[in-house]
Amino acid sequence: MNGKRTKHVELITALELAEARSAMLAAIVDSSYDAIISKDLTGIVTSWNHSAQHIFGYSPDEMIGQSIMKLIPEERKEEETQILAHLRNGNRIENFETRRVTKSGHLIDVSLTISPVRDLNGRIIGVSKIARDITDKKQEEERKKNFVTILSHELKTPITSMHAYIQLGLARSLKIEDQTLSNLLERAKSQTIKMTSMINDFLDLSRVEENRMFIDIKPFSLNELLLELIDESQTVAPKFYIEVNCPPLINVLADKDKIGCVLTNLVGNAIKYSKDSTTIKINCSIIGNTVKIDVVDQGIGISPENQKKLFKRFFRVNDTSDNKVNGLGIGLYLAAEIIKLHEGEIKVNSRLGKGSEFSFTLPLIPK
Ligand SMILES: Nc1ncnc2c1ncn2[C@@H]1O[C@H](COP(=O)(O)OP(=O)(O)OP(=O)(O)O)[C@@H](O)[C@H]1O
Ligand SMILES: [Mg+2]
Structure with a gap:
């Protein structure tokens, strides 16, 4: 009789403990800053x-x-099927950034962490979902992105007039x-x-990131573009000798401004990563109905391992604060994106210590 009573008391204590634990968990879930939702495997909350x-x-x-589909915007309904399939295989989804729709019809940005819920036998019986509202974070990112684009645009106008006044001043100083x-x-x-070249790179970077970089393909004279480029490069780096080996009358089919940006970056790098007074060559050779353009320097060179990473955004060899050569690591990334669009x-x-050669080809205008 006494034994039965003790068992009874033990059972009640265990139940009370379980209840207390469950109440505590419920309180934690309810006080969470994130939305915590559970649903069954058919998506019912x-x-x-x-x-x-x-x-x-x-x-x-x-x-x-109700079905969780109530929260999913029309164009993203497919996501739920994919998420459920992933979870049924026992996988967890972490920080998946997507959009959901609120009761008032507003779209909000959320980051979802979704895990399968198992019973005591390890069978998946449902799904738990933690949703964090990241609308503010996204808006902040958007503002920052737009800020750089607007700032770059705004800077272009005064720099263009500064350049024009300097040209006038130069003409006058030569006269007197x-x-x-x-x-x-x-x-x-x-x-x-x-x-100007830095601002153009900033603008191009935001265009590439938003898939807004378009090319305007038209015939133009490569010889003329190279002359303009040499003129600018010699102004920027008078200590270097830039040698152009290009047959006359080479007309190509490409976006002149963008190819100008590629060459400015390649020649700019050749200058930046070489010792003063060395020669930088731009060689053009006709191969079938294309022209191959090589920018060759006798600079510090790049190791085979780093050559593989060169075209990644923000990659710089020795990217440390004591690196005396300034740069952002976007020049080659942009150049590669522009050539990809072509x-x-x-x-x-x-070769390390010997120099580098960067090459690409452009289609010639059929004669
Ligand atoms: N001709 C070259 N010789 C040696 N190293 C080079 C050469 N060109 C590029 N590199 C290496 O590749 C890295 C990436 O070049 P990239 O042009 O993308 O960036 P950056 O020159 O550092 O900065 P910026 O965005 O101003 O162009 C450079 O930091 C440099 O380490
Ligand atoms: Mg560069």
Whole structure:
């Protein structure tokens, strides 16, 4: 009799403990800043915490027993099938960024972490989902991105007029034969050229990231583009000798401005990563109905291991604060993206301590 009573008391204590634990877990779930939702394997919601109501606008009464599809925008309905298939295989999904729709019809950005829920035998019986509202974070990212684009655009206008005034000043200084003034203005001009090229890279970077980079393919004279480029490069780096070996009258079919940007970056690198007074060559050779353009330097060279990473965004060899050569690591990434849009590829051939050669091809205009 006494034994039975003790068992009874033990059972009640265990039940009370279980209840207390479950109440504590419920309190934790309810006080969470994130939405914590559970659903069965057909997507029917089985629990809905306080934050879920706060984020999505529906009360537990409106959601429990209903399909989770209520939260998924029309164009993303397929996602749920894929998520459930992934979970049925016992996999977890972490920080999946997507969009959901609230009761009031607003689209919000959420980050989802979804795990399978198993019974005591390890069978998957449902799904638990933690949803974090990242709308503010996304908007902040968007603002930052737009800020760089708007700032770059805004900077272009004053720099273009500065460049024009400097050109006028240069012409005047030559007329009055003031050598010191011409030297100073040449230096100022070189800085505006560098700034323009940096701004163009920033603008192109945001275009590439948003899949907004388009090319405008038209015939143009490669010889003329190279002349313009040499003129600018010699202004920026007067200590280098830039040698062009290009047959006359080479007309290509490509986007002149963008190819100008590729060459500016390749020649800019050749200058940046070589010692003063060395020669940089731009060689053009006709291969079938294309022209191959090589930019060759006698600079520091690149190891085979680093050559593989060169075209990645923000990659720089020795990217440390004591690296005396400034740069952002976007030049080659952009150059490679531009050449990809021309259905080509930039190839590199380099030896550490000996120099580098960057090459790409462009289609010639059929004669
Ligand atoms: N001609 C070259 N010789 C030696 N190293 C080079 C050469 N060209 C590129 N590199 C290496 O590749 C890295 C990436 O080049 P990339 O042009 O993308 O960036 P960056 O020159 O550092 O900066 P920026 O964005 O201003 O161009 C460079 O940091 C440099 O380490
Ligand atoms: Mg560069």
